[in-house]
Amino acid sequence: MAAFDATARRGLLLVSPTFVYVLLLLAAPLATVFAFSFWTQDFLSIDYTVTLKNYQEAFSDPIYRTLLGRSLLIAGAVTTVTVILAFPIAYFVSFHVAPERKALWIFLITIPFWTSYLLRVFLWKVILGFNGVLNSSLIGVGLIDEPITLILYNANAVVITLAHAFAPFTILPIYVALERVDRSLLEAAQDLGETRVSTFFRVTLPLAMPGVIAAVLIVFIPTIGDYVTPRLVGGPDGLMIANMIQTQFLKLNNAPMGATLAVLSMCAVTLVSLVFLMLNRRYLKTS
C-alpha cells in the first residue's frame, strides 16, 4: 500500500497547481454566476435576497425564449451543415490521399484558421454583402441581375460563416476516427458480400461515429456562446442568446439577469449534449 500512496501523492502534487487554478478561476466564478442568477439588480447595487424572479422573467418574456430557441436552432443548423460538409473531406483525406501526402492536406486545411477569427468573420460580411464579392462576381458573370439579399444579415449568413469557422475542428476528429478504422475490416465486409456503399454505412460510418460525435460537440457547444458572428453578419434576425448575455452584463448593467441567461444556456447546452450522447451511446461503448 505504501507504493500506492507514494505515487498517489506524487500525482496529486503535480496536478494540484492546475486544479487549484481551475477551482479558483472557474469553479468559484461559476458558482458565483449561479448565485447571481437568484439575486436581483437594484439600480446600482445588488439585492441579495434569493428569488426566482429572474427565471420567471426569462421564461415569460418572449425575447429571451426566442433568443435561446434561435441559438439552439442556429447552433443545430451550423453543426449539421458543418459536419455534413466536413465528413467527405475527412473521408477523402483518410481513404483517397496517399499516406505521404496526408499531412500536407491536413496542413492545407488548417492554414486558413491561423487568420484572426474576427477578420475571418468580417471578410464573410464582405463576401456576402449587398455589394459584396459574391454578388458583384455573380452580376459580373451575368448569372443574376440584382444582388441576392438572402445571404447577409440573417441566420443563413451566420450558418455559412460558422460552418467555415469550425471546419478544421470538425474535419480533424472525424479524420482521426477514420484513420483508426482497420482497413482489413472493410475488405472483410466486402468479402462477406457487402457492396462498397453498404460497407460504408454498415462498417465505416459506425466505426467513425466517435469522431463524428466529438465533432458535433466541438461545434455545437461554442456556437451557443458566440456573439461575434451574429453581431457582424446576423442582422437583427440573427442575434443569439450570447448577444443578450453580453448586453445584460455590459450595456444594461443587469448582471443577475445576464447570469440567469448564462445558467439557462449552460443547462440547455448540457441537456442537448447529454441527449445527443445518450442517443449515440452504442457507438461509444466499444472504444
Added chain:
Amino acid sequence: MIGLTNVEKYYGDYHALRGITANIPEGEFFSLLGPSGCGKTTLLRAIAGFEHLSGGSLTIDGQDMSRIAPHRRPTNMVFQSYAIFPHLSVAENVGFGLRKRKDINRDARQRMVDEALDMVGLSGYGSRRAHALSGGQRQRVALARALILKPKVLLLDEPLSALDKKMREQMQAELRRLQRQIGITFVLVTHDQEEALIMSDRIAVMFDGQIAQMDAPQTLYRRPSTRRVAEFIGVMNFLPAARVGDEMFDVAGLGKAFIDRSQVMNGAGTDCVAGLRPETLSILFDGSDVPDHSFEGTITDRAYYGDMTYYDVVITPGTAPVTISMKNRAGRPILEPNTKATVAWDPRSLIIFGA
C-alpha cells in the same frame, strides 16, 4: 547474495506476489519462468526497487533493501523494451550511468564505453544514433549500458522475446558466455521454457504469484514436482494410476511396475497420475527385441517435424492417446495412422503425481 523472504505484493486488492522465498547465490544464472501475468516482472522490478514490497524482506549482499532507492541499488536492469534513450547516441547511452561518477574522467569514461561496446560486439558503433539500430543491436546496447556500471546483479526482463528465432538463439549463447565471463548474478525473466532450460543454473517456476518449484534445469525437467509444472515445461503424457503396493504402481494401459520413491511426488495417494515424457517412450520397429516393459497400441495421428516425428498412440480404445516422439534416422520408416505399434517404456523415467 539475493535473499527474498516471504515477499508479498498487492496492487490494490490484487495479490500479485504471494510469499516468495528464495536465495540466489553469487554468480548464479537464475531464471524466473512462468506464464504471462504470473508476477515475474513484478518480482524483478521489486528487486530493482521499482516496486515497493507490501510484505516480506529483500536483501542483497546481506544488506536490507527496503530503504534503498532504485538508483542506489547494486543492480542494473535490461528492460523488456530495452528502453534505449532515443535522443542519445550509442556511446552516450552506454556511458549514461558513468556521468554521475565523479571519480571517472572523460578519457576513462571513453575507454570504459569502448570496452563495454567491445564486450557486446558493437565496437565502432559508438557514434550511431540509437534509433538507427536493429533489435539485436539495441539489446546489446542495453546490456553494455547496464554492465558498464559493474552491478552485483543484472536483471533481465524477457530480453530476447522481441528477437527473431535465429537472433534469439545466438543471443542466448552470448548471454550465457557473458555471464560466465564476468561472473556476476543474472536474474532472467522469461516465459519461454526452452530458453530457461538452455541458459539457467537454476529456474524458479512461478504460477499465480507463487514459486511452484525451484531447481536446476535437469531436475526440473525430469522430476517436476506437480502436474502443472510438468505441463508447463515440455510435453508430458498423463495416465491414471493406482498404488497397489509400497513401491508398486498399476498404470492404466501399461500394467504394474516398481517405481522408486524418488519418482513419487508429494501428494500421491492411492489414486494417482503417472507422467511420461514423449521421448521416454519408443516405438519398436521390426527386428528389435521386445523389452520387459512394453505395450501394444494403434497410431491415430502423426506430425512430421523433419528431425523428429510425433505419434499419437491409443493404448485402450476409447481413452486419450499418448504422444511419442521419435528421432528420424536413416532407414527408419515414418509410420502411417491406423497401423499397430509396439511401444517400449521404462519405469525409471516415469513420475507419479497426486491425482
Added chain:
Amino acid sequence: MKGGWLRIYAIVYLIFLYLPVALLPIFAFNDGTIIAFPLQGFTAKWFLELAAIQALHSALWNSLFIALVTATLSTLLAIGAARASTRYKFPGKAPIMGAIMLPLVLPEIIVAVALLVVLLQLGIGLTSWTVIAGHTLICTPFAIAILSSSFQGLDASVEEAAIDLGETRWGAFRTITLPLVAPGIISAFLIAFTISLDEFIIAFFLTGAEPTLPVYLWSQLRFPTRIPAVMALGTLLLLASLIILSIAEYARRRGIARTGGKDSGGFL
C-alpha cells in the same frame, strides 16, 4: 479515377476555406477605401498607415505581452497536469482532470461572464492580468491535450532505465523526459500563444483600459475608413502566424527525427 468526385468536392471545399483568407491580401493592397470589387489598383499605403497608428501599436504590444505570459503559465500548468494524468494514479483523478479540461467544452462567453462577475464582486480592476487569468484558463486544456500525447508516447521504462543507471527521479526527468517531450512543450506553448493572441470574447469582457489587438480590431471594424488598414494588419498577422506555425512544425519534425519515430500526421 478512384475518388474522382470526392477530389472535385475537396478542391471546391478548399476554395471555400481559402476564400476569405485570399481576400485579405487583395484588399490590403487595394487602392480604395471601400472593401468591394472592382479593385482600384495597387498600393502599399495601408501598411505605411499602420506604422502611424499609435493605439494599434500599444494594442499589439499588450496582446503580445498577454500571449507570452499566458503561454508560459498554461504550459507550466499543463506539464504538471499532463504528467500526472499520464503517469500516476491518484484518488479523484477522473473528476479532477474533468474539471481541468472543462473550459474546452464551455462556451467562452460563460467563462468570460463568470470571471467578470467575480472580479467585479471582489473589486479587482480590469487589467491585462485579468485577461491573462482568463486566457490561461482556456489555453491550459489545449496545452494539456498536446502534452498528454507527448507523455503518452514516451516509453515509461526509458525513465526507469535512467533511474536504474543512477539518476535520481528528478535527474531522470530532466535528462531524459524533458528533452524527449521538448517538441510537445514547444507546440503547447505556441498553440497557447496563438489562441491567446487571437482570443476575442474573454478579452472583450476582461480587458481594462488597454485593449488587446482583437478588441482594438473590433472597435475599428465600425469605421469604414479604417478597414483597409485593418486588412493590412490582418495580412501581417497571417504571415506572423504562418511563421510561428512553421517553427512549430519544424520543432515537431526535428523531435521525430531525433527519436526516430514515424511521422504521424501534421501539426495539432
